[in-house]
Amino acid sequence: MPTIKHAKERISMSIVPKNEQNQKQVQILNELSKRKVVEHNSLIASIAKMDKTPLKMFELAVSYINTEEPPKDHTVYLSKEELFVFFKVSDNDKHSRFKQAVENMQKQAFFKIKEKKEHGFEFENIVPIPYVKWTDYHDEVTIRFSPEIMPYLINLKKNFTQHALSDISELNSKHSIILYRWLSMNYNQYEHYSYKGGRREEQLEAYRNPSISIRELREMTDIVNEYKLFADLEKWILKKPLEEINDHTSFTVTYDKVKKGRSIDSIVFHITKKRRADDNSYKLEDKTYKEEKVEKEQNENLLYAEAMKSKYTKLLLENFLLSPYEMTDPAIMSGLQKNVYPKYDELKELRGFEGVKKHLSYVHDKQEPYSKGNIAKYLKKAIDQYLPTVKLQDLEQPERASVRGKGEIHE
Numbered sequence: 001m002p003t004i005k006h007a008k009e010r011i012s013m014s015i016v017p018k019n020e021q022n023q024k025q026v027q028i029l030n031e032l033s034k035r036k037v038v039e040h041n042s043l044i045a046s047i048a049k050m051d052k053t054p055l056k057m058f059e060l061a062v063s064y065i066n067t068e069e070p071p072k073d074h075t076v077y078l079s080k081e082e083l084f085v086f087f088k089v090s091d092n093d094k095h096s097r098f099k100q101a102v103e104n105m106q107k108q109a110f111f112k113i114k115e116k117k118e119h120g121f122e123f124e125n126i127v128p129i130p131y132v133k134w135t136d137y138h139d140e141v142t143i144r145f146s147p148e149i150m151p152y153l154i155n156l157k158k159n160f161t162q163h164a165l166s167d168i169s170e171l172n173s174k175h176s177i178i179l180y181r182w183l184s185m186n187y188n189q190y191e192h193y194s195y196k197g198g199r200r201e202e203q204l205e206a207y208r209n210p211s212i213s214i215r216e217l218r219e220m221t222d223i224v225n226e227y228k229l230f231a232d233l234e235k236w237i238l239k240k241p242l243e244e245i246n247d248h249t250s251f252t253v254t255y256d257k258v259k260k261g262r263s264i265d266s267i268v269f270h271i272t273k274k275r276r277a278d279d280n281s282y283k284l285e286d287k288t289y290k291e292e293k294v295e296k297e298q299n300e301n302l303l304y305a306e307a308m309k310s311k312y313t314k315l316l317l318e319n320f321l322l323s324p325y326e327m328t329d330p331a332i333m334s335g336l337q338k339n340v341y342p343k344y345d346e347l348k349e350l351r352g353f354e355g356v357k358k359h360l361s362y363v364h365d366k367q368e369p370y371s372k373g374n375i376a377k378y379l380k381k382a383i384d385q386y387l388p389t390v391k392l393q394d395l396e397q398p399e400r401a402s403v404r405g406k407g408e409i410h411e
Contacts, residue, residue, distance in 0.1 A: 032086060035063040035165035040152040042115050044161055044181045047222050050109035052174040053087070053101045058109070058128055059177075060086055061143045062153060063165045070154040071145075078141040080134065086169055095136065102132050111149075124148070161185040170248030175221050176241040180249060182220065186210040187251070187271050195296070211258070213266045230264050238267065250274050303334035312341050315357060319364040322375060335376040343383040350390050359386060 037059050048055055060083065064076040084094055106129070113124040131144035145153070163184040171177050190207035193199040217237065218224050227233040242253050251271055258266045307313055308327070316322035326332050344356050363382045
């Protein structure tokens with residue numbers, strides 16, 4: 001007859017495996033949270049002809065790819081246990097559901113990719129994962145990508161997007177995933193060009209506040225013939241997906257409707273990134289990101305050293321446009337050297353050094369209090385506005401161009 005001692009032993013034996021299982025799930029979740037997905041922008045902007053499960057499985061498989069060392073034979077090896085944790089599946093029917101998901105992915109899932117070429121658009125239909133192999137007695141799952149999809153996943157030097165896999169795992173609709181990838185693509189470009197430069201301020205704002213026409217939104221989310229009423233489209237393609245994105249990803253997104261006549265013509269999204277400890281954790285291990293960070297710091301140091309020796313820095317000090325305290329800030333000084341001083345060189349060529357002195361004297365006399373918050377931006381705006389006037393004067397009155405050093409009074 002079973003004793004209380006035996007009962008306690010049975011209870012203890014049943015608890016330990018469950019605790020171990022929970023610990024393993026936590027370990028897997030921690031590992032998944034570090035993963036990133038890297039894809040070409042053309043793939044992100046394509047039409048995903050599949051439902052949410054194949055799309056999420058594709059994203060998980062892509063996270064296994066080392067973009068710098070492409071997988072041999074386009075093959076990666078997943079863990080069934082990791083798949084179940086990623087999809088939050090724990091019931092007894094999970095193996096048959098996994099089998100069904102794989103079959104659906106292979107029978108139904110493909111991307112319709114549209115790329116702009118020199119003479120027009122090129123269209124491709126690509127089945128991303130044509131081969132999957134697994135057994136009922138082993139944890140490993142073999143996934144082979146098609147050769148046609150690989151150029152969109154490896155050796156990506158430009159026009160690509162990376163996002164955290166953990167953001168995708170919490171999204172529960174196909175439209176949420178598609179919209180999140182597209183928003184990530186735009187915000188990645190905002191972060192990239194904010195960091196490296198090369199885009200005007202209005203271009204940066206367009207990346208952070210991307211616009212899409214209703215027609216393009218319908219195509220991208222594969223609902224060309226669905227939700228004919230805008231109210232239905234707004235509910236299922238905008239409101240519900242954005243609610244998920246705001247709740248479960250690193251983004252907070254709002255939107256405005258833009259009318260053309262009496263109809264809604266397009267949507268403008270407004271993206272902000274949540275401030276949290278792991279905001280850029282997946283970037284910190286990225287080799288390219290590290291190299292770019294080091295390169296930026298080196299360039300900034302060189303620009304700072306040049307600015308400290310520049311005659312224009314002395315002029316700014318003399319005109320009380322720059323303070324000794326601001327001279328200790330490498331960001332301000334490198335910004336002046338990179339964006340402002342080359343413009344002063346142009347003015348010097350047109351009006352001589354005396355012309356630069358008179359320009360800065362004028363700027364000091366007209367300086368607004370708000371400019372002190374960002375002196376480099378203010379000085380750049382002042383010279384950008386003045387240089388075209390000088391060049392126009394030289395075109396209209398060529399004799400001015402031949403008289404260097406006299407300086408011109410601002411009109």
